[in-house]
Amino acid sequence: MTATTVGGLVPRMREICGAANVITDPLELRTYECDGLTSHRSVPALVVLPGAADEVAAVVAECARAGVPFVARGSGTGLSGGALPTQDGVLIVMTRMRKILEIDPVSRRAVVEPGVTNLSVSKAAAPFGLFYAPDPSSQVICSVGGNVAENSGGAHCLKNGFTVHHVTGLEIVTPAGELTWLGDGTGVTTGYDLVGAFTGSEGTLGIVTKIVVKLMPIPETVHTLLAAYSTTSDGGRAVSDIIGAGILPAAIEMMDALSIEAAEAAVRCNYPEGAGAVLIVELDGPTSEVETELATVRAIAEAAGATEIRAADDPAERAVIWAGRKSAFAAVGRISPAFIVQDGVVPRTSLGAVLAKIATMSEQSGIRVANVFHAGDGNLHPLVLYDDASPEQTTAAEELSGAILDTCLEHGGSITGEHGVGVDKSRYMPRMFSADDLDTMQLVRCAFDPASLCNPGKVFPTPRLCGEVPGHRREPHPAVAAGLAEIF
Ligand SMILES: Cc1cc2nc3c(=O)[nH]c(=O)nc-3n(C[C@H](O)[C@H](O)[C@H](O)COP(=O)(O)OP(=O)(O)OC[C@H]3O[C@@H](n4cnc5c(N)ncnc54)[C@H](O)[C@@H]3O)c2cc1C
Numbered sequence: 001m002t003a004t005t006v007g008g009l010v011p012r013m014r015e016i017c018g019a020a021n022v023i024t025d026p027l028e029l030r031t032y033e034c035d036g037l038t039s040h041r042s043v044p045a046l047v048v049l050p051g052a053a054d055e056v057a058a059v060v061a062e063c064a065r066a067g068v069p070f071v072a073r074g075s076g077t078g079l080s081g082g083a084l085p086t087q088d089g090v091l092i093v094m095t096r097m098r099k100i101l102e103i104d105p106v107s108r109r110a111v112v113e114p115g116v117t118n119l120s121v122s123k124a125a126a127p128f129g130l131f132y133a134p135d136p137s138s139q140v141i142c143s144v145g146g147n148v149a150e151n152s153g154g155a156h157c158l159k160n161g162f163t164v165h166h167v168t169g170l171e172i173v174t175p176a177g178e179l180t181w182l183g184d185g186t187g188v189t190t191g192y193d194l195v196g197a198f199t200g201s202e203g204t205l206g207i208v209t210k211i212v213v214k215l216m217p218i219p220e221t222v223h224t225l226l227a228a229y230s231t232t233s234d235g236g237r238a239v240s241d242i243i244g245a246g247i248l249p250a251a252i253e254m255m256d257a258l259s260i261e262a263a264e265a266a267v268r269c270n271y272p273e274g275a276g277a278v279l280i281v282e283l284d285g286p287t288s289e290v291e292t293e294l295a296t297v298r299a300i301a302e303a304a305g306a307t308e309i310r311a312a313d314d315p316a317e318r319a320v321i322w323a324g325r326k327s328a329f330a331a332v333g334r335i336s337p338a339f340i341v342q343d344g345v346v347p348r349t350s351l352g353a354v355l356a357k358i359a360t361m362s363e364q365s366g367i368r369v370a371n372v373f374h375a376g377d378g379n380l381h382p383l384v385l386y387d388d389a390s391p392e393q394t395t396a397a398e399e400l401s402g403a404i405l406d407t408c409l410e411h412g413g414s415i416t417g418e419h420g421v422g423v424d425k426s427r428y429m430p431r432m433f434s435a436d437d438l439d440t441m442q443l444v445r446c447a448f449d450p451a452s453l454c455n456p457g458k459v460f461p462t463p464r465l466c467g468e469v470p471g472h473r474r475e476p477h478p479a480v481a482a483g484l485a486e487i488f
Contacts, residue, residue: 069454221290269323351378
């Protein structure tokens, strides 16, 4: 497919979206060349900003007819290159579709357009005593459509679950350009759970145009406790003991010395001086329950060797405790010219061993690593710091970043917890899944998108089926050979 072909779509795209919402100027197109993962860049041939679901459907139908690839983009905060455009394709930007269509306090649900930012759902629900639980740290800016595509998590997903646990219905545009609904908004599934299949599919199965989400009651009481430790293993022991005591906090987060240093430089969060690790534990729920749990958590934190403990129930004081953690990714920019935000998962019981291995690999490679993590669910975010002016350091940082994922896999973990595979981690997929596993996943993709036009080149390392590289696979897929599936 050539850019000329895409150019042929421009008049029709202007009719559909309005001329002001179709971008062809090369300089303006460059604004969209990457997402939050700036190491991958590709300028799209055309950008369109539809304002309604039927416009999205018409845009996709035009692409399908012309055989032009297309990619959906929300706010562009993704950290795995999921919204990376294709040079010969159309980038469909959803940010004009940002209406909150309905807040229903009785059935505790909201219906929103995909460009609505995550935090604005909670803001709109607050007057009804409700909130939207998934809370990625990027929630001020990231879109709910992007959250659905990435199945985003956040600090409070330990207790409340991920996006998939809060979405009950999706209006989507299929890759053929048809508008349809998955799920009926009740959260009760009969037949295949297509909402579940779609959530976390990273924009490869279609484009979300409306989302029905659950709302939860705002907890009566919230207490945030900060405990400082000399080492991350002391903090890790506290995490295991808290969970072992049968307490499920809303959040358990940990930061190591280097990430504390960065946060201090960026937001002056005033964490205890000289701490080797900081643990943040948040408890929420009915007042009597939270107060009982707080006493237990405080005792466990002390027994694990906390050098200082602070607790806050006032929203302003709690915000001060959270400021350092929430700023951590951006903050490392204060102590390093460049950094890679890694995202891997390990069983909680392996946290200590994996952190020790990361420290050893960091020392051997001479590349610093700052660790910030959702300790409660074993989701690590090692921040690999390097100087991008040095090709040697850049290579060493990339190697170390990959070796960290290998370590996660060796401990029975995963190559991503919440940032997705995108373009960045597709090469690691064969380390986690067999070729047959990957082909089976692609059969799902083929069922939605037989022409492979919807966000091509993402998630899978080697496109084998439904025509991305026709005839690439030499052996017939086992499911095809068994007569259980067919390749279109
Ligand atoms: C500072 C920072 C902190 C972050 N913290 C977290 C965190 O705590 N937890 C977490 O999970 N993530 C986090 N992220 C990653 C990112 O914010 C999430 O992945 C987020 O859900 C992306 O939303 P977006 O609107 O920016 O999507 P984009 O980056 O625009 O797109 C992401 C993917 O979604 C697809 N997509 C977008 N809109 C649609 C749509 N309407 N229909 C179908 N597909 C669509 C795109 O094709 C792409 O594959 C963080 C990022 C940053 C920069």
